[in-house]
Amino acid sequence: MSYLELKEVSKLFGKLGALQDINLQVNKGDIIGIVGPNGSGKTTLINVISGYYRPTQGTVLFDGKKISGKRPDQIAARGIARTFQSNVLFEGASVVESVMVSSYLQYRTRSWQAFFETRAYKDEHEAVVGRVLELLRMLDLFNDTFMPAEGLSHGYQRMLGIAIAMAANPRVLLLDEPTTGMNHEESMFVVENIRKISEQGVTVILIEHNMKVLLNLATRVVVLNFGYKIAEGKPEEVMNNQEVIDAYLGTEIV
């Protein structure tokens, strides 16, 4: 049985089929690249997995249990975190506050324990703070710890989005175009970090337009076109698939 599975999932907006009959099996430890032209359903796929959209038809299973139909917070609590295609910030929050907010989700001790500052709470709080600082270091945000998040450059706001998602300590991370608008060096830094995150045991699904980025990163690539899955395979196989080349009609995919 696969770790995360989509069974005949469709998402309609009126008559528009944003996702049509999608079957997808993701194994633990996979790095799945999702590609496809604009409007092909990539973000809709992430929205359906993370519960932001309910599928019109079909089922999403995670770790053997049905998650489709559950709320985004319920799905997040099971260990699926996501980032957004545009930078989403907590207004007025500093970098560290933004990441801390997300990490509160994983506290196991109760609020009365926090109030009385029990040993269990203190231990857990220390562990969470340690983890947040480690994430800030990993994503090169440590020097900006107390900076207002809105003051970060676009590239660093994207890094912060990843740090916020990772602070929830996910088992599956869904990344919607993490390198968009970044220069080459920043993109390569993100790629390195996705690899590190994967090595920590997190299963990754990422939307990425640049096939070069996926070539050395993705275990498998899935290609969407008009809501349909038109190809799936190793990155180098998919890049040479004629239907995929035709779907991109002139846009550079290599």
Ligand SMILES: Nc1ncnc2c1ncn2[C@@H]1O[C@H](COP(=O)(O)OP(=O)(O)OP(=O)(O)O)[C@@H](O)[C@H]1O
């Ligand atoms: N909430 C919504 N209401 C109506 N239509 C929507 C909604 N969300 C997405 N769509 C439509 O569904 C289709 C797929 O959109 P989606 O955002 O998933 O594409 P995408 O592959 O992520 O594109 P891009 O590369 O531009 O990000 C598009 O035609 C889009 O207009």
Ligand SMILES: [Mg+2]
């Ligand atoms: Mg999108």
